[in-house]
Each structure stands twice: as structure tokens, then as C-alpha cells.
Amino acid sequence: DQQVKQNSPSLSVQEGRISILNCDYTNSMFDYFLWYKKYPAEGPTFLISISSIKDKNEDGRFTVFLNKSAKHLSLHIVPSQPGDSAVYFCGGASWGKLQFGAGTQVVVTP
Amino acid sequence: EAGVTQSPTHLIKTRGQQATLRCSPISGHTSVYWYQQALGLGLQFLLWYDEGEERNRGNFPPRFSGRQFPNYSSELNVNALELEDSALYLCASSLRTGHGVADTQYFGPGTRLTVL
Numbered sequence: 001d002q003q004v005k006q007n008s009p010s011l012s013v014q015e016g017r018i019s020i021l022n023c024d025y026t027n028s029m030f031d032y033f034l035w036y037k038k039y040p041a042e043g044p045t046f047l048i049s050i051s052s053i054k055d056k057n058e059d060g061r062f063t064v065f066l067n068k069s070a071k072h073l074s075l076h077i078v079p080s081q082p083g084d085s086a087v088y089f090c091g092g093a094s095w096g097k098l099q100f101g102a103g104t105q106v107v108v109t110p
Numbered sequence: 111e112a113g114v115t116q117s118p119t120h121l122i123k124t125r126g127q128q129a130t131l132r133c134s135p136i137s138g139h140t141s142v143y144w145y146q147q148a149l150g151l152g153l154q155f156l157l158w159y160d161e162g163e164e165r166n167r168g169n170f171p172p173r174f175s176g177r178q179f180p181n182y183s184s185e186l187n188v189n190a191l192e193l194e195d196s197a198l199y200l201c202a203s204s205l206r207t208g209h210g211v212a213d214t215q216y217f218g219p220g221t222r223l224t225v226l
Binding site for chain 1: 114141143145151152153154155158160165166168198200202214215216217218219220222
């Protein structure tokens with residue numbers, strides 16, 4: 001039962017440009033959404049979160065947008081940097097249970 | 111401040127054996143979560159412990175169990191190991207989670223379990 005979906009397995013973006021990662025969910029009980037970045041053989045690193053009562057949260061180069069009516073959220077990274085190359089997971093949380101999408105591999109090229 | 115720590119880093123077992131994985135949360139965090147990331151798959155929620163009690167459980171068989179100690183560290187036990195249990199097991203911790211409210215989970219580096 002895949003309640004969180006990241007339909008783009010990979011994304012290639014040029015350094016300095018905007019990266020847009022998308023995520024769709026089906027569980028309307030999620031009260032919190034989070035984005036994590038993951039390098040191989042490491043645990044996920046928290047990036048940014050958004051409460052279900054908000055529609056936007058910004059932290060430095062990272063902005064998360066939430067469209068509850070469409071059950072869609074997105075992560076914008078501006079400007080993209082080579083160190084941003086990683087796998088990005090979006091997650092929806094409800095009662096302690098964090099459910100992740102399959103991840104999007106981001107490659108930032110010079 | 112120390113992050114979430116997990117031990118061992120790698121664990122090799124044979125089918126049918128038991129595996130024990132350990133996790134120490136960030137100081138001040140009372141909730142501990144366990145996730146499985148099998149090869150080619152996403153992160154799957156396993157268990158959530160808070161204040162020593164199991165609060166939520168993912169779709170895994172009962173041979174996946176654990177506990178949380180009074181110091182909030184946690185153990186994940188996997189009994190009767192099967193080949194498909196080979197995966198990266200991640201532990202995360204957070205501040206106390208109120209009902210219906212999720213707190214940000216911070217992850218450890220994981221334990222790589224290989225079942226031969």
C-alpha cells in the first residue's frame with residue numbers, strides 16, 4: 001500500500017538552476033510532511049518539513065510547497081549545488097509512522 | 111551534540127539465526143523508530159517506541175520485535191532470519207510525539223544486516 005509516491009526516479013539539473021522534486025500522497029491523515037536527503041550507506045538527513053496546516057515553508061535554499069486539495073507536495077532547491085546530488089525522499093507522518101516515497105535521485109551537473 | 115548512533119555497523123548472520131541491532135537516540139529524545147531499507151526498495155516503517163512502550167507497528171511479521179530501555183535506547187530483534195531480511199536497518203529518534211502530531215525524526219547511519 002504505497003501511500004506516498006515519487007513518480008520521478010531521477011532528476012538531472014545544471015548547477016545554479018532550480019531543482020523541483022514532486023511527491024503525491026493518498027493518506028489524508030498525514031499531519032506532517034518531511035523531506036530527507038540520503039547518500040549511499042548513510043542514514044537519511046532531515047532537510048525541511050511542513051505541517052499539514054501550512055502551504056509553504058522555506059529554509060535557505062529549500063522551499064517545500066503543500067497542496068492539500070491535490071494531495072501533492074514539492075521541494076524546490078534554488079540554486080542547485082553539486083553537493084545536492086543525492087537521493088531525496090519525501091515522507092508523510094501520522095501518529096509516529098513516517099511513510100516514505102521511493103526516492104528521487106538528483107544529479108547536479110557542472 | 112551526538113546524533114543517533116547504531117551498532118553494529120555491519121552484521122552477518124545465517125538463515126534461521128537471530129539478529130539484535132541497537133540504537134541510542136539523541137540526548138533528550140524519547141521516541142525511537144526503526145525502518146528497513148531493502149535493496150532497491152524504499153524505507154519501510156517497522157516500529158515506533160516511546161517511553162518504553164510500542165506505539166505503532168508497520169506491516170512486518172511478529173518475528174520483528176524490539177524494546178526500549180529506561181534510558182530510551184532501543185533494540186531491534188529479528189528472529190528466524192530469512193534471506194530477504196538482508197537490508198539496511200535505520201533507527202531514528204525524535205522528541206516526544208503528541209497524539210496526532212509528528213515530530214521531526216533524525217536518523218542514525220544504519221546497520222547493514224546480511225543473511226546468508
